Amino acid sequence: MLRALLLTLSVVVISHAELCKPDAQNAFKVRISIKTALGDNAYAWDANEEYLFKAMVAFAMRRYSSKSTTQISNVLLCNVTDRVSFWFVVTDSSKNVTTVPGSEVEAAIRMNRNRINSAFLLSDKTLQFLKITSTLSPPVEPSTPAWLIVFGVVLCLIVAGIVFLVVSGIQKRKKKNKESTERENLEEKVEVTVTLENGIPCEVLDLKSGHVNGVFAADDERFTSL
């Protein structure tokens, strides 16, 4: 009895060793970069983490095929290195000593990638399944591109500035025109008053032989003759 048990155990162990080895059929290599992802908060990769990994893969298989036959013991890990990297296979407990086809495992992992990543606080880049490509998330496109908004603001400010300057220019011009016509009228009036205000009408002045004002005489010489 004991011998039969030992025999089956050794067969299982040997078959497991044959099932899970690098580049075996339906085996996947996993590469984990904990220090890159978490820096100082990095945890060590030990047997407990391996157990969690097996549990997550089993969980993914169960969710994918929605039949609760995959057990943690169905997931085999091997060749764990310091990197941390290892190979794993998922055995099929219903059929003896065979592995679940790689396509199924891949689909299951892909479906639950997010959950697996968050269990380990890692991301697609730091928890790599080497043969399984991750789908890229679509870029976030806002409804109106941001640049149009900024552009609209800038354009409105400039148009406002131009309108302000043009309008103020027109107003200044109108004021200048009004002022110049006012000044002309004023000058006429002033001329009329000057001739009377002095008390001495200009005609009278002209008849008198006036004195030459010394101040003005000096000025006269300065000016070029017309």
Place this chain on the structure above:
Amino acid sequence: LSATPEVPKEDERPKWDNKFQYILSCIGFAVGLGNVWRFPYLCQIHGGGAFLVPYFIALLFEGIPLLHLELALGQCLRKGSIGAWNTISPYLGGVGVGSWVVSVLVSLYYNTVLTWVMWYFVNSFQEPLPWSVCPLNENRTGFNKECYESTAVNYFWYRKTLNITPDITESGTLQWWLILCLATCWAIVYLCTIRGIETTGKAIYVTAIFPYLVLTIFLIQGLTLPGAREGLVYLFTPNLNTLKNPRVWLDAATQIFFSLSLAFGGLIAFSSYNPTKNDCEKDAVTVAIVNSMTSLYASIPVFSVLGFKATTAYWDCLDRNIISIINEFDLPEESIMRDNYTSWISLLNSSYPEKIARLKLKSCDLQEFLDQSVSGTGLAFIVFTQAIILMPGSQAWAILFFIMLFCLGLSSMFGNIEGVFTPLLELQIVSKSAPKELLSGIICLISFFIALCFTLGSGSYWIDIFDRYAGSVPLLVVAFFEVIGVVYIYKIKRFSKDVKQMTGRKLNLYWQITWRFISPLLLLIVFVAFVTLQMQKPPSYTAWNPKYEGFPMKEEKVYPPWVQAICVLLAALPCVCVPLVALFHLIKKRRSKDPSLVLPEIFSCQGANS
């Protein structure tokens, strides 16, 4: 009886609000995009600190004398370029017309460069920056192919901004986003130049001072970045051997000449609004020195950032190699760090040479990354934007950087537009009663419609052509004739008297020698050398062609003959104005056969009033 003494006619010419505005406008005109993206590049490729030697020699013997000449001319004659040269001698009127044509051509394409700056500016408000990530391809399985093969930054510049065609003969379509930005830029130019120097004088306070603020901020930030020291050491380490290469001296001379924006007519226009009794000698020296100091000052943050970028690229290269080694040999993480990388590599190479060879590791050399020098639009829109992504708070840096570039370019545009505007006002093409706003509006509108052709897919190739041919050789020719005209036709003795009247001091020996002999000779040599260098190989350009085998390297192509004809036309058109106008006046004089029609009395500054 004269009732009131004769008063001199009120000077209707607009004038600067104060001297500071005038100096700032000249500095703003001289300090432009070239100070930021051409001078540091020249410094780098021509032996770092050693380049400063030919640069300052050129400044002393070419830059300052020519600048003083233009400022004194404008101040004395109080007219724009066309009017000023017509006054000196009608036979020299072509010089003014030539510089007016150059100003027109340069204004057209310069504003399109500002359009690109504006486009990047409005895109800097997005999070994450649009040039930091590649867009996905149609079926979302990976990144867009063109972007993936080059870089996200290159893709954004060549595809999303320019939508460039692979060849200059393929015009492509008008890019509507560039048209919008172009309209905005011309609207901004119109807003600031709407009433001539009345409005530019106010705008210049912002556009001339703001870049210095931003440069200082970038300087402080740049010096704190890792790798900044390597960049600065690389920039300033003098390599005196390069001085033996005549190309270095040519580059220094052309850089000084184009950097000071001489021969555009804009400086003449600016100084024509000055009061006559103004010290133009001191102004010229001030503007030239400030311009050169700005170039030096700008190269420090530029090279800190470039050093940072090279260091980051070098670290990335090392990290990628380290990851491949760790993955291949299944070593624990962080066992190989950047500092012990070389010892590990030698150890592994000796024990497992085939495995290492299979990995195809790239050799990472910091010097190689530093050597990737770029100038011009490539520096601003590709290299610098890439560096900005790596900085924390990239949006703020991007916004600041592009506002600074915009202000630098805008203040130079003011000078260009003034060089176009002032002579037109004086030629009295529009009646005096028409408002100035109308004339500036018409100029801006016409320029906008012509510049639309630069928003085509092949637009950036055309801008390169305009920059290389319209904005280079004609200026040298015009400047040469300017010096010859003033010194030998107007006669330097008369000009010295005018300058003495304006500044109050006699022209000292330095000005006499440089104006008479050194500057014209230097200009002639530079012109001959420049043209010879251009003619040595057939004019070619590099095209961005995604279908090229060497992609992402740019494809070297030769201009087709009709494009070459346009290049020659652009370079020759302003130059040919000079003899044409002289010929025209000669023919007019012969035709009229009127003995009384002698050369109008050559104007002089004494009693300058019209």
